[in-house]
Structure formats: structure tokens, C-alpha cells
Amino acid sequence: MTKTILLKNRPEGKPTTNDFEFVTDDSELTVNKGELLLETAYVSVDPYLRGRMSDAKSYVPPFELNKAIQSGVIAKVISSKNDNFNEGDYVSGMLDWKTKQISSGDGLNKVDPSKAPLSAYLGILGMTGLTAYCGLTEIGKPKEGETLVVSGAAGAVGSVVGQIGKLLGLKVIGIAGTDEKIELLKSKFGFDEGINYKTTDNMKEAIAKAAPNGVDVYFDNVGGSISDAVLMNINQFARIVVCGAISVYNSTELPKGLSVQPLLVKNSALMQGFIVSNYSDKFPEAIDKLATWLGDDKLTYSETIVEGFNNLPQAFIDLFDGKNKGKMVVKI
Amino acid sequence: MTKTILLKNRPEGKPTTNDFEFVTDDSELTVNKGELLLETAYVSVDPYLRGRMSDAKSYVPPFELNKAIQSGVIAKVISSKNDNFNEGDYVSGMLDWKTKQISSGDGLNKVDPSKAPLSAYLGILGMTGLTAYCGLTEIGKPKEGETLVVSGAAGAVGSVVGQIGKLLGLKVIGIAGTDEKIELLKSKFGFDEGINYKTTDNMKEAIAKAAPNGVDVYFDNVGGSISDAVLMNINQFARIVVCGAISVYNSTELPKGLSVQPLLVKNSALMQGFIVSNYSDKFPEAIDKLATWLGDDKLTYSETIVEGFNNLPQAFIDLFDGKNKGKMVVKI
Numbered sequence: 001m002t003k004t005i006l007l008k009n010r011p012e013g014k015p016t017t018n019d020f021e022f023v024t025d026d027s028e029l030t031v032n033k034g035e036l037l038l039e040t041a042y043v044s045v046d047p048y049l050r051g052r053m054s055d056a057k058s059y060v061p062p063f064e065l066n067k068a069i070q071s072g073v074i075a076k077v078i079s080s081k082n083d084n085f086n087e088g089d090y091v092s093g094m095l096d097w098k099t100k101q102i103s104s105g106d107g108l109n110k111v112d113p114s115k116a117p118l119s120a121y122l123g124i125l126g127m128t129g130l131t132a133y134c135g136l137t138e139i140g141k142p143k144e145g146e147t148l149v150v151s152g153a154a155g156a157v158g159s160v161v162g163q164i165g166k167l168l169g170l171k172v173i174g175i176a177g178t179d180e181k182i183e184l185l186k187s188k189f190g191f192d193e194g195i196n197y198k199t200t201d202n203m204k205e206a207i208a209k210a211a212p213n214g215v216d217v218y219f220d221n222v223g224g225s226i227s228d229a230v231l232m233n234i235n236q237f238a239r240i241v242v243c244g245a246i247s248v249y250n251s252t253e254l255p256k257g258l259s260v261q262p263l264l265v266k267n268s269a270l271m272q273g274f275i276v277s278n279y280s281d282k283f284p285e286a287i288d289k290l291a292t293w294l295g296d297d298k299l300t301y302s303e304t305i306v307e308g309f310n311n312l313p314q315a316f317i318d319l320f321d322g323k324n325k326g327k328m329v330v331k332i
Numbered sequence: 333m334t335k336t337i338l339l340k341n342r343p344e345g346k347p348t349t350n351d352f353e354f355v356t357d358d359s360e361l362t363v364n365k366g367e368l369l370l371e372t373a374y375v376s377v378d379p380y381l382r383g384r385m386s387d388a389k390s391y392v393p394p395f396e397l398n399k400a401i402q403s404g405v406i407a408k409v410i411s412s413k414n415d416n417f418n419e420g421d422y423v424s425g426m427l428d429w430k431t432k433q434i435s436s437g438d439g440l441n442k443v444d445p446s447k448a449p450l451s452a453y454l455g456i457l458g459m460t461g462l463t464a465y466c467g468l469t470e471i472g473k474p475k476e477g478e479t480l481v482v483s484g485a486a487g488a489v490g491s492v493v494g495q496i497g498k499l500l501g502l503k504v505i506g507i508a509g510t511d512e513k514i515e516l517l518k519s520k521f522g523f524d525e526g527i528n529y530k531t532t533d534n535m536k537e538a539i540a541k542a543a544p545n546g547v548d549v550y551f552d553n554v555g556g557s558i559s560d561a562v563l564m565n566i567n568q569f570a571r572i573v574v575c576g577a578i579s580v581y582n583s584t585e586l587p588k589g590l591s592v593q594p595l596l597v598k599n600s601a602l603m604q605g606f607i608v609s610n611y612s613d614k615f616p617e618a619i620d621k622l623a624t625w626l627g628d629d630k631l632t633y634s635e636t637i638v639e640g641f642n643n644l645p646q647a648f649i650d651l652f653d654g655k656n657k658g659k660m661v662v663k664i
Binding site: 264 | 383388552555556559574575576577586587588589590591592593594595596597598599600601602603604605606607610
């Protein structure tokens with residue numbers, strides 16, 4: 001029996017479980033020559049998937065209605081008629097939200113469960129770690145002694161960005177939405193300062209106080225009014241890494257905010273949006289760095305593991321309420 | 333007799349003539365060893381001066397109250413006790429709004445009135461041309477066949493940007509605020525399309541129509557809602573050159589606009605603010621290119637010359653009503 005989760009409706013605003021549909025298929029899956037039968041082990045849920053649920057123009061085509069959702073998946077090879085993969089291998093790739101599926105093997109990479117927990121390959125050694133490393137180093141171009149601010153700092157990407165910032169010798173300030181997360185930033189991830197935006201009246205002043213030398217690099221996961229407050233504190237030649245804008249992904253109209261242009265001109269500042277695949281030529285270097293730091297215990301990560309295929313849609317929805325600490329994955 | 337224009341008040345919103353004060357001094361100016369006596373010939377008025385009239389943090393320190401305003405000036409050397417300059421030379425530099433002044437010669441460059449009209453050294457062969465060339469080439473990185481949109485297109489910088497865009501093989505669309513300016517863009521400066529934002533109801537659609545392949549490079553002189561409309565039409569990997577934001581320079585509160593972050597992420601787009609002095613190492617190359625194009629009649633320019641020192645403040649104020657066509661200079 002194979003279970004699949006389809007996109008039933010394009011969400012209006014915040015997604016609900018009604019936007020998803022579960023279907024069950026009892027037919028046997030046939031493995032043809034060159035193909036693999038995969039059993040899903042872990043599924044990644046990520047804010048960017050919200051974009052693919054709308055039909056707006058974006059960097060990846062929208063999901064089709066009544067077709068399976070896709071995201072990063074770790075799966076076990078159950079049977080193989082493909083010379084590159086053996087039964088028992090674990091692979092990562094962009095795959096359907098299905099309990100089992102057939103694959104041609106294209107775009108799959110083997111992962112080694114003896115080197116790191118399987119879920120890490122969806123996180124710190126996967127897209128999350130690559131996004132943090134490539135965005136920070138390629139766009140942020142951090143220099144020792146500079147000040148880095150990270151929004152969504154307790155999230156999957158943010159917590160890695162802050163740690164890399166510390167490893168590179170920066171002062172690192174994290175912004176998050178609960179006191180528990182702020183505590184975690186400092187005790188677990190080594191951030192110098194944390195600001196709880198939900199209990200802070202004047203974010204502009206709080207950032208100015210935490211960053212008395214101004215902000216040189218801003219790694220932005222959230223957009224919206226938090227980013228406006230950071231931008232009012234940037235230094236000359238600041239670099240703003242625009243990784244995500246989770247605070248406005250569910251907006252049903254075009255979000256408004258501070259006009260950034262005058263601040264960019266005044267400060268000769270750069271703002272660059274990106275997706276991690278823009279830097280695919282840097283992946284080998286990045287994975288090598290991340291794996292070394294991880295092996296040396298210089299890097300740590302949080303993950304929130306939700307159990308059960310049936311809980312996938314809710315786990316995704318919970319991202320928008322900040323219910324995850326670190327990378328959110330679903331164990332099947 | 334020396335006349336000087338002082339900053340009397342920091343303007344609230346749009347400057348008025350009451351923000352300036354004229355003073356007259358009858359004392360003789362003494363030229364000491366190493367110094368020059370200069371007589372002002374042309375004064376440049378530029379939107380960026382508005383920023384220096386406020387006391388907000390910016391890339392250049394604010395003007396002091398009750399001191400002379402400064403901007404780009406062409407002056408004649410009346411007498412010289414400096415070995416680098418002779419009586420009768422013409423020089424350009426950042427100088428006071430005075431009819432006569434003493435200078436140490438630091439920061440002054442000689443200009444040759446036989447090669448181009450003196451006023452051109454404040455425009456196409458001065459900061460205007462350098463701003464256009466360096467911003468477009470260093471940040472915009474235009475590629476043949478791409479689409480370039482220029483706002484403030486009939487202005488000093490914008491009209492040069494559009495022409496360079498055409499020389500480099502781009503499709504060029506200009507945005508300006510009168511039908512007369514739109515006509516000029518096409519007939520004089522060779523733009524492919526022009527959009528009058530004052531008579532266009534839906535700017536987003538008008539830009540989409542003029543740029544059916546989307547916008548690859550946007551040279552932004554204005555900010556505000558015009559820029560919002562352009563940004564809604566950018567392509568993947570678009571480059572947004574943020575040169576100025578004249579539409580909001582007189583705002584008394586922080587201007588609001590479209591939240592650009594989601595558009596930057598979706599399109600992996602870059603937005604970079606700058607001032608021309610960031611690229612001073614490119615100036616020799618740029619001036620060489622501009623002078624060659626000018627000599628070959630491949631580049632033309634407009635200028636609005638206002639006569640009389642007493643009209644300097646009004647000429648500056650008129651910039652914000654778009655009364656200039658091309659570079660605005662005041663002939664003394």
C-alpha cells in the first residue's frame with residue numbers, strides 16, 4: 001500500500017490541512033530496468049514550499065493541483081535495477097510525498113548513515129547547511145571583527161549561519177520569537193546576543209544597543225518589520241543576504257514595508273536574494289567545511305522530528321507559527 | 333565683493349528659498365603661498381545635496397548651518413601662488429557656493445575648455461557621466477540583448493545611462509514625467525520606449541508591455557511607487573542599480589513601499605546602492621570611454637543652464653519639480 005499527499009487547493013494565506021489530500025493506492029509498484037523502488041524514511045518541510053503552492057511566477061514552477069507535493073527526502077532503496085544503487089542504500093533527493101515510490105535515480109545522492117544521522121542529510125549536511133554556508137560566505141562576505149545579525153536565528157538555517165559567523169570571527173546577534181529560543185541561541189549555538197522581537201517594543205533601538213558598531217552583514221530569513229529595524233542600523237558597504245521572507249509568505253496582498261532604496265544609497269549597501277542552487281559549484285567545498293566542523297564538534301544543530309506520514313501537512317503548517325526549533329523533519 | 337550662500341535652516345520636506353541665506357563680504361581675498369584665488373564660472377545643483385541639508389547619518393557629513401553650501405563647481409584661476417595651476421586655468425572640484433574663493437588646490441582638477449564646453453565637466457564628463465557609466469557597468473553588468481529600464485530617464489544621469497545601454501546593445505525603456513521628456517528620450521537619446529508615469533494608470537502593466545521579455549537591469553534614480561512597479565517585472569538574476577531616490581528625499585517620515593525582499597528571493601536578484609566615489613579606480617577608463625563616445629557623436633546630453641548666482645537656490649529646488657531637462661547647472 002502506498003500513501004500519497006496531494007495538493008488539493010492553492011492556500012489562501014496560511015495553509016490549512018484542508019489544502020492537502022491523502023490518497024491510498026494498493027497496486028504493486030513495478031521496478032523496470034534502470035529504476036529503483038524507494039521507501040521514504042525522512043521528509044523535509046521547508047517554508048519555501050509555500051511559494052510552490054501558489055501559482056505565482058517564481059524560481060521553481062508551482063506544484064500542480066491534485067499531484068503529489070515534493071520536497072527533500074531521505075529514502076531507503078528497497079530494490080534496485082539501477083547499477084548505481086544497491087538494495088539497502090540510503091539516498092537523498094527531491095522526491096514525492098509518498099511512502100513508497102519508483103525513481104530513475106536521476107538527481108539522487110547516496111548518504112552514509114554511519115557518518116551522521118540520516119536526518120542530518122536534510123539539514124546541516126543538506127540544503128539547510130548549504131544555504132547557510134553559501135549565502136553567508138558568497139553574498140555576506142563576512143570579515144573577522146564585523147557584526148552579523150541573523151533573523152529567524154533559531155531556525156534551521158539561522159542557527160547554522162550564526163555558528164559559522166562565530167567560527168569566522170564575527171560578533172553575532174540573533175533575532176527570534178521566544179525567550180526559550182533566545183536562551184538556546186546563546187547557550188547552544190554561541191551567539192553573542194539575542195533579541196526576542198515579540199517582547200521588544202523598539203526593535204531599531206534594541207539592535208542599535210546590541211550592535212554598537214552597526215550591522216555589517218544581515219542574514220535575513222524573515223523580511224517584514226524585523227528587517228526594517230535591522231536595515232535602519234546598517235553600516236556603509238553592508239551586505240544583506242536575503243534568504244527568505246517567512247513573515248510575508250502567507251500575505252494575500254503585496255506586503256508593504258520600509259522603502260529600502262534610500263538606505264541602500266546612503267550606505268552603498270548591497271541586498272541580494274538567492275536560492276542555494278545558484279551556488280551549486282560551491283557545494284563540494286561547503287559540504288567538506290560543514291562535515292569537518294561537525295566532526296570537530298565546532299558545529300551543532302537542532303532538529304524537530306515529527307513522527308508519522310499523516311502528520312506531514314501539519315508539520316509544514318507549524319513552520320509558520322515557529323513551532324520548530326531548528327530543522328523540521330518528518331520521520332515516516 | 334564676494335557673495336556666499338549659506339544653509340540657514342535644515343529644510344522640512346521640500347526646501348524653500350527661506351532655507352538659504354545670501355551674505356556679502358567686501359573684504360579683499362588674500363592669496364597665500366600654495367593657494368589660488370578662484371572665480372566661480374558654473375555651479376552644479378544635484379538631488380543628493382538634499383541629503384546633506386538634513387543632519388541624518390549619511391555617506392557624506394551634513395552641511396553645517398550658517399556655513400556655505402558646497403557642490404561641484406567649475407572655476408577660473410584669477411591668481412595663483414600654487415605651482416600646479418596658472419592664472420587663466422579652469423578647474424573643477426567640490427567648492428563653496430561663493431562667487432570667489434581661496435583654495436589650496438587640493439581636490440581640484442584642470443579642465444580643458446577647448447575640448448568640451450565648461451559645463452560638460454559638471455555633467456557628462458563629470459560626476460553625472462561617471463555615475464551613469466560606473467553604476468551601469470559595475471553593478472548593472474549589462475549584457476547585449478538584455479532589457480534595461482531607467483527611471484528619471486530624462487534627468488542628467490538617466491539620459492546618459494540610456495544611451496550607454498543602447499551603445500552596449502540593450503533594449504532601453506525610460507520612465508519620465510512629461511510627454512515632452514518622453515519625446516526627447518526617443519528622438520534625442522535613442523531610447524526604444526518611454527513611459528510617462530504621470531499619465532499612466534497602471535505602471536506595472538505598462539512596463540510589462542514595454543518589456544515583454546522582463547527587466548534584466550533597472551537603473552533607479554527615483555525610488556517610490558515607480559520602482560515598485562518596475563520591481564514587479566524583474567527577471568531571474570536581475571540587477572537593480574540604486575542610484576538615487578529623489579521621489580522620497582523630501583519625505584519627513586520614513587517612506588514606505590513594496591517589501592522588496594520576497595521579489596529579490598524569488599528572482600535571485602541583486603539591489604546595490606552606491607555613490608560614484610566607490611568606483612574612483614574606474615574613473616580614468618570611464619572618462620576615456622565617455623570622451624571617445626562624445627567625440628564620435630555617439631553620445632549627446634541635455635543641460636538646463638540657469639543664469640545668475642542669485643538663482644542658485646531656486647535652481648536646486650526646481651530639481652524636485654523636474655523642471656530640468658538633463659544636467660542642471662547655474663552659470664555665474
